[in-house]
Amino acid sequence: MNDAIRMSAATIARRVNAGDISAREITEATLVHVDAVGDRVGAYLTRLDELARRCADAVDRRVAQGEQLPLAGVPVALKDNLCLTDSRTTCGSKILEHWVAPYTATAVQRIMSNGGVPIGKANMDEFAMGSSCENSALGVTRNPYDPSRVPGGSSGGSAAAVAAYEAAIGLGSDTGGSIREPGAFCNVIGFKPTYGRVSRYGLIAFASSLDQIGPLARTVEDAALAYDAIAGYDPRDSTSVRRSVDLARDVRLTDLKGLRIGIVKEFATSKLGAEIDALYARAYGDLERLGAEIVEISLPTADYGVATYYLIAPAECSSNLARFDGVRYGLRVEGDDVGTMYERTRAAGFGPEVKRRVLIGTYALSSGYYDAYYVRAQKARTMFAQDFERAFASCDLIASPAASSPAFTFNAKSDPYSMYMMDYYTIPVSLAGLPALSVPCGYVTPGDGDRPMPMGLQLAAPLFQEARLLAAARAYEEGTQHAVQVTPALERVNA
Amino acid sequence: MSSYEAVIGIECHVELITRTKMFCGCPNEFGGEPNTKICPVCLALPGALPVANKGAIEHMISAGLAFGASVPSFSKFDRKNYFYPDMPKNYQISQYDMPLTVGGVVEYWLPDGTIKHCRLTRIHLEEDTGKSMHAGGGDGRIAGSAYSLVDFNRAGVPLMECVSEPDLRSADEAVAYLEALKRTFVRLGVSDVKMEEGSLRCDANVSIRPAGSTELGTKAEIKNMNSFRSVHRAVESEISRQIDLVESGGRVVQETRGWDEVQGVTHPMRSKEEAHDYRYFPDPDLVPLEIDAGLVETLRTRIPELPPARFVRYHREYGIDPKQATQLIENLLLAEFFEQCVEVSGNPQQSVNFVLGELSRLANETHMPVPSSPVTPKGVAELIELVEANTINSKIAKELIVRMWNGEESPKDIVERESLAQTSDASAIEAFVDEVIAANPQAVEEYKRGKTNILGFLTGQVMKASRGKANPELVGELLKKKLS
Numbered sequence: 001m002n003d004a005i006r007m008s009a010a011t012i013a014r015r016v017n018a019g020d021i022s023a024r025e026i027t028e029a030t031l032v033h034v035d036a037v038g039d040r041v042g043a044y045l046t047r048l049d050e051l052a053r054r055c056a057d058a059v060d061r062r063v064a065q066g067e068q069l070p071l072a073g074v075p076v077a078l079k080d081n082l083c084l085t086d087s088r089t090t091c092g093s094k095i096l097e098h099w100v101a102p103y104t105a106t107a108v109q110r111i112m113s114n115g116g117v118p119i120g121k122a123n124m125d126e127f128a129m130g131s132s133c134e135n136s137a138l139g140v141t142r143n144p145y146d147p148s149r150v151p152g153g154s155s156g157g158s159a160a161a162v163a164a165y166e167a168a169i170g171l172g173s174d175t176g177g178s179i180r181e182p183g184a185f186c187n188v189i190g191f192k193p194t195y196g197r198v199s200r201y202g203l204i205a206f207a208s209s210l211d212q213i214g215p216l217a218r219t220v221e222d223a224a225l226a227y228d229a230i231a232g233y234d235p236r237d238s239t240s241v242r243r244s245v246d247l248a249r250d251v252r253l254t255d256l257k258g259l260r261i262g263i264v265k266e267f268a269t270s271k272l273g274a275e276i277d278a279l280y281a282r283a284y285g286d287l288e289r290l291g292a293e294i295v296e297i298s299l300p301t302a303d304y305g306v307a308t309y310y311l312i313a314p315a316e317c318s319s320n321l322a323r324f325d326g327v328r329y330g331l332r333v334e335g336d337d338v339g340t341m342y343e344r345t346r347a348a349g350f351g352p353e354v355k356r357r358v359l360i361g362t363y364a365l366s367s368g369y370y371d372a373y374y375v376r377a378q379k380a381r382t383m384f385a386q387d388f389e390r391a392f393a394s395c396d397l398i399a400s401p402a403a404s405s406p407a408f409t410f411n412a413k414s415d416p417y418s419m420y421m422m423d424y425y426t427i428p429v430s431l432a433g434l435p436a437l438s439v440p441c442g443y444v445t446p447g448d449g450d451r452p453m454p455m456g457l458q459l460a461a462p463l464f465q466e467a468r469l470l471a472a473a474r475a476y477e478e479g480t481q482h483a484v485q486v487t488p489a490l491e492r493v494n495a
Numbered sequence: 496m497s498s499y500e501a502v503i504g505i506e507c508h509v510e511l512i513t514r515t516k517m518f519c520g521c522p523n524e525f526g527g528e529p530n531t532k533i534c535p536v537c538l539a540l541p542g543a544l545p546v547a548n549k550g551a552i553e554h555m556i557s558a559g560l561a562f563g564a565s566v567p568s569f570s571k572f573d574r575k576n577y578f579y580p581d582m583p584k585n586y587q588i589s590q591y592d593m594p595l596t597v598g599g600v601v602e603y604w605l606p607d608g609t610i611k612h613c614r615l616t617r618i619h620l621e622e623d624t625g626k627s628m629h630a631g632g633g634d635g636r637i638a639g640s641a642y643s644l645v646d647f648n649r650a651g652v653p654l655m656e657c658v659s660e661p662d663l664r665s666a667d668e669a670v671a672y673l674e675a676l677k678r679t680f681v682r683l684g685v686s687d688v689k690m691e692e693g694s695l696r697c698d699a700n701v702s703i704r705p706a707g708s709t710e711l712g713t714k715a716e717i718k719n720m721n722s723f724r725s726v727h728r729a730v731e732s733e734i735s736r737q738i739d740l741v742e743s744g745g746r747v748v749q750e751t752r753g754w755d756e757v758q759g760v761t762h763p764m765r766s767k768e769e770a771h772d773y774r775y776f777p778d779p780d781l782v783p784l785e786i787d788a789g790l791v792e793t794l795r796t797r798i799p800e801l802p803p804a805r806f807v808r809y810h811r812e813y814g815i816d817p818k819q820a821t822q823l824i825e826n827l828l829l830a831e832f833f834e835q836c837v838e839v840s841g842n843p844q845q846s847v848n849f850v851l852g853e854l855s856r857l858a859n860e861t862h863m864p865v866p867s868s869p870v871t872p873k874g875v876a877e878l879i880e881l882v883e884a885n886t887i888n889s890k891i892a893k894e895l896i897v898r899m900w901n902g903e904e905s906p907k908d909i910v911e912r913e914s915l916a917q918t919s920d921a922s923a924i925e926a927f928v929d930e931v932i933a934a935n936p937q938a939v940e941e942y943k944r945g946k947t948n949i950l951g952f953l954t955g956q957v958m959k960a961s962r963g964k965a966n967p968e969l970v971g972e973l974l975k976k977k978l979s
Contacts, residue, residue: 081542082542083540083541083542089541089542091541096541099541101540101541101542102535102540103535103540103543105542200542200544201542201543201544202542202543203542204541204542205541205542205780207779208779208780209779235546236544236546237544237546238544238545238546238547238780238781238782239544239779239780239781239782315776316779318576318774319574319576319586319774319776322576322578322584322585322586323539323541323583323584323585324541325578325580325585327580327645328538328539328540328583329540329541338580338643342578362774365576365774365775365776366772366774367772367774370774370775370776374776
């Protein structure tokens with residue numbers, strides 16, 4: 001394996017800007033590696049080789065003219081719900097299998113104008129609904145740490161691509177945990193900024209009030225670099241926040257002294273099994289060892305997070321996905337009249353999980369049920385936000401598991417509810433709109449496996465405190481060095 | 496028939512005049528090649544997001560303020576979910592429970608000048624749909640057509656929905672109400688209200704009840720009316736349908752009915768049970784609107800005198816008849832010219848006669864608006880003074896106005912210079928009278944045999960002989976005296 005692809009995004013950018021290596025060389029090395037890895041990971045649904053070369057050459061020209069680009073030459077995996085002009089953008093769905101986007105998402109545009117090079121469109125659970133990538137209708141993605149296991153989801157392709165060195169940075173989207181959980185499963189940083197920090201323009205919507213684009217990266221510094229590039233107000237997204245962004249890459253902490261980190265009383269990890277319980281006890285101990293003051297906090301409503309989320313997100317998705325009707329683009333299955341055409345198109349185009357959520361959401365919004373379900377869920381959502389606000393009065397960050405288990409084997413979670421519970425710890429944070437990330441915190445060997453699988457620590461911060469959150473995560477990362485202790489299984493295969 | 500009273504409420508949709516569409520940057524213009532005014536947002540491509548048009552929101556607030564509506568400080572957009580091929584997102588961005596303006600009263604007038612009032616429930620903002628066309632047989636109807644085409648140029652055009660209370664009692668009132676709305680929106684500049692281009696569309700809720708009752712009967716909602724005339728016909732037809740139904744022992748059911756312009760009847764479209772469940776919920780793509788009180792006040796100060804108030808002033812203060820007052824209100828520039836004439840002359844009735852009479856005729860002939868012609872309000876006022884003082888008769892007045900239209904200035908100067916003042920000098924007129932009697936023995940004979948209406952002809956001959964200057968009243972008197 002070429003050394004170039006092991007470099008962090010920060011190193012690549014520094015060396016490309018310095019003229020040590022060209023963006024084109026990085027790109028070619030990456031493309032060769034993506035070929036070599038191939039289906040053993042299956043991170044990408046669509047390769048963007050030609051575009052990647054064009055972008056790399058453009059970066060090299062800009063650098064030659066004296067520009068310094070924060071992401072110069074950095075290979076990027078784009079989750080396939082992000083639009084990119086002239087590229088197939090499928091959302092992991094049959095209904096968009098052949099749809100080519102005629103415009104580019106703001107976040108993708110910003111990555112590219114900062115020097116990033118898109119390598120491919122990464123696999124995902126269909127319409128970002130799922131926690132394992134198994135709901136993709138278009139491909140299988142495997143966990144680089146154990147190919148018999150899932151990469152997590154829904155941004156599983158982006159996480160796997162970054163873990164397998166098929167990109168230095170992945171862009172994902174997180175609605176209830178879709179960046180943080182695959183980040184944890186694949187031993188990378190998964191960072192969801194505050195709702196509204198990153199423009200959603202060009203992100204194919206799942207649940208508009210929760211969806212947020214964020215980076216996956218092998219180091220916190222890289223996640224910060226990507227975040228700096230994509231964050232900021234966009235006039236094309238009226239929910240994007242008009243508020244200045246502190247450059248997260250410049251905020252450094254050498255330790256956690258002076259930080260109060262809250263451990264949630266209601267999130268007792270003993271129910272996750274002794275090994276996991278011990279792992280998080282060590283993680284919290286490490287935080288303390290690094291100088292943080294550990295305080296116990298309470299989120300009394302957190303246990304209702306999953307139930308609340310599975311009313312709001314399906315309600316919004318039932319409406320957001322109505323546009324996939326066979327009339328203007330995407331799959332069309334003909335029928336004798338327009339109603340039959342709609343029914344056949346949507347029956348053939350959507351997978352079971354998408355249909356389940358559209359049905360739940362349609363029901364929750366129906367006349368007679370709206371007040372009992374949707375309105376109450378929105379009230380509960382306000383309570384989560386208030387709970388967190390109260391909790392942050394006595395702490396600066398909140399630590400918890402990022403997922404309920406390490407990556408599981410394919411078909412292990414055939415019951416939708418057990419899959420939904422994977423996001424038990426990330427959902428309340430999403431409902432409150434807070435910035436949060438998962439950072440590698442060690443390994444456990446699952447009972448049904450023989451390899452150590454990575455686990456993630458979720459750190460959540462008050463609204464708009466991304467810079468401080470990333471700085472703390474970086475101090476933890478540097479003080480523990482968990483991510484580099486185990487290398488992906490794929491590398492052993494490759495060697 | 497007289498034992499029933501109709502109760503009517505109107506919901507009307509008005510396309511707003513804005514540079515761009517409601518939620519994207521596409522031009523808001525009527526027509527054009529199909530699907531040329533579209534973008535990812537108004538075509539609802541995956542990932543596209545709406546951004547609200549500030550100009551449309553300001554238009555809405557102005558419209559509400561014009562009718563004395565209140566403008567809540569907080570408003571929001573909701574999604575109205577239903578599938579239709581010309582609606583790109585399969586939901587319409589609309590406003591459900593927090594419209595931009597609430598309440599208000601529309602003052603309107605009937606053709607006889609009666610002033611009426613109709614309360615507004617609300618005005619809310621939404622987006623228009625595209626247009627479906629059915630082709631390959633079926634004469635443009637969906638039944639029998641082989642396929643359908645959709646033009647999305649109109650999709651996303653800002654649409655104001657104005658909902659009235661059931662305060663209207665007849666088809667005449669319904670149309671007069673709509674006329675007042677239309678004139679007000681045009682005067683405000685928020686819409687051009689061209690029904691033929693579909694920029695105003697309306698539905699009527701019609702019910703009947705025993706005269707004197709205060710309870711509301713079961714209503715039918717009438718759709719598909721595409722002109723004020725068809726609103727009038729449809730409402731009349733629906734009122735008699737309901738009366739006939741009740742008289743014959745039937746009951747009105749709550750339903751939506753379509754107006755058939757050709758047959759002249761309404762027919763059932765869907766019953767209450769078949770009504771859509773729109774699953775309204777707040778649109779998470781659009782942040783709630785916080786309406787700044789300062790903006791509302793600024794917009795309030797910009798509202799001009801509106802047509803209903805102008806009508807009341809013309810009709811009640813100036814004493815102008817309702818038809819003429821209405822005609823003036825139709826044309827703002829003409830009305831302003833008229834008011835300048837009144838200001839200088841102090842004579843509203845003569846002013847309106849000239850403005851709507853000779854001046855409008857000349858404007859039509861020459862395709863030049865009255866205010867752009869060389870005729871000045873001062874000139875018109877001089878003319879009025881000359882007529883009122885009996886200095887000139889109406890025939891001369893007409894001649895003078897043509898000359899003024901062609902650039903000659905003061906009518907007083909012309910009259911003086913060319914000695915056009917009518918003569919009331921009895922001896923001078925007598926000479927002309929004698930001359931005419933002598934020249935028309937046959938007519939004189941007929942008159943004497945009792946054919947008195949020949950007097951008109953003889954008067955005309957005298958006027959002609961005097962080159963129009965004789966006072967026609969005096970001529971008549973003298974003729975009668977001589978011939979008796």
